Amino acid sequence: MVVGVLAFTGVLIALWLGVQSLTNGRAEWVQAAAGNGFRIGCFIVLIGGAVAWYWWSRQRKIVVSVTSDGLTVNTRPGEVYSFGDAKLGTWGMSGGMTMGTALHLHCGSRRFILGGRDHRVARGTRLDAPDVGYGLPVDIDASVSAPEFEEILAAASGRGALDVREPAAGEPTHCLLFANPLLVQEIGWFSMGKKKQFLESIGQPRLAIDVGAEAIRVIDPNTNEVIASVPPAQVTAAPVMYRPSTWHSFWASGGSFLSDLLGNYWGKMPYMVVTVPGLQPLTIGCRDSVSGINHRFWWSDDVPMRADERAHYVVSGADWLTVVEKFGLAPHLKQKGVAH
Known part of the structure; x- marks a missing residue:
């Protein structure tokens, strides 16, 4: 929708400037602006068409x-x-x-x-x-x-060479927690080395949570050291919706209007504050999407909105559904349809 509106606006501007350039007495800058406006409009239409084609190709039904x-x-x-x-x-x-x-x-x-x-x-x-x-x-x-x-x-x-194994009975679900990549916006503009180091490390899990019937265990995935192990009844969780403030997003993106616009949409994230006895609260979010564009998960409207802190960790869609269900947050969850 946003791309379509921008494309339509760009084309209208280009047409208006083109008409103005034909009027007697108009300065040369109007003709130059008309040409630039036309090129920008064509570029936006091209990008919009590519996005629309991708969205359509991922939404069509395949049986x-x-x-x-x-x-x-x-x-x-x-x-x-x-x-x-x-x-x-x-x-x-x-x-x-x-x-x-x-x-x-x-x-x-x-x-x-x-x-x-x-x-x-x-x-x-x-x-x-x-x-x-x-x-x-x-x-x-x-x-x-x-x-x-x-x-x-x-x-x-049963008909090929696949060796698919069933999970062992009572085996806990192993959920991996990764650093939230959007935290890179919290790093200063001139700390390029720190940003590079952070981005290179986001593919490595920072923590793991074993979700079992008898215990919730927080583990260091690199050493397998058990950091905490408590009964599920001792773990609490609260849903929160993060929405970056316009001012924060503007400065974090370096003052770019487009980055500011996109940051306020894609920067939003549902997350939960998980409290495990003996540990600092864990803030866990999910950036999974449908068709690569739309957010897959959302909280209901009664969940509070915050703009002061992002989630420190993110999990996959499968792990998100596991912890949402285990920690009793399913009544607050909204989910868009799974793609084709």
Whole structure:
């Protein structure tokens, strides 16, 4: 919507300046401005068209079906993607956290990658395929929910070489906490070395939380040292919505109007304040998105808004849903539909 409005405004400005340049007595600067306005308008239209095409391509419905030989796709009639040489890989690990699991299939030289949103693999499962990325463009052809992905894997593992393992009974869910990349805006303009060091480290988890039925454990993921272990009843959590103030966003972005505009939209983040006895409160957010553009998660309107502090940590969509459910915040959660 924002891109469309900007594109339409740019075109109107260019047309108005063009008309003015044809009027007798107008200065040469008007004609120059008309040319610049036209070029800017065309550029905005081009960017807007690219964004619109990407959004449409990620929203269209793709139907996959399981056959006796493999997988068929409604957008590729006549092709059967065999389970015989199927491989599993991560979806998004290169971005520091995983969005799920990806199933790599082939039909001759043609490739099809199916993503399982929020799907977890048990420890020991072979992941032979390369990671398919986290940012834009996401190198998958379609995605399904975790339960649907499990059903497809069950069929694939019985007809191919996949070795899919079931999680052990009672095994706690291992949630990884990464540094919030938006904290880079809190670093001063001239601390380029510090910014570079921070950005290079955001792909490494800072903490881990094992969510189990009997205990909540906070762990150092690099040494496996248990920092805290308490019964679930002793852990409390409160939902908070972060929205950067216009003034803060303006100065953090170096005074750029466009960065300020985008920062107020993409800078928003739902997070929770988790209190574990013996530790400083943990502020945990989620930056997961739908189609790479729209926020996937949001809190209900009754959740307080804050502009004084960002979340220190972020988690994947799957881990976010786990901690939201475990800490009793599900009634406050809003979620946009999972992509195609």
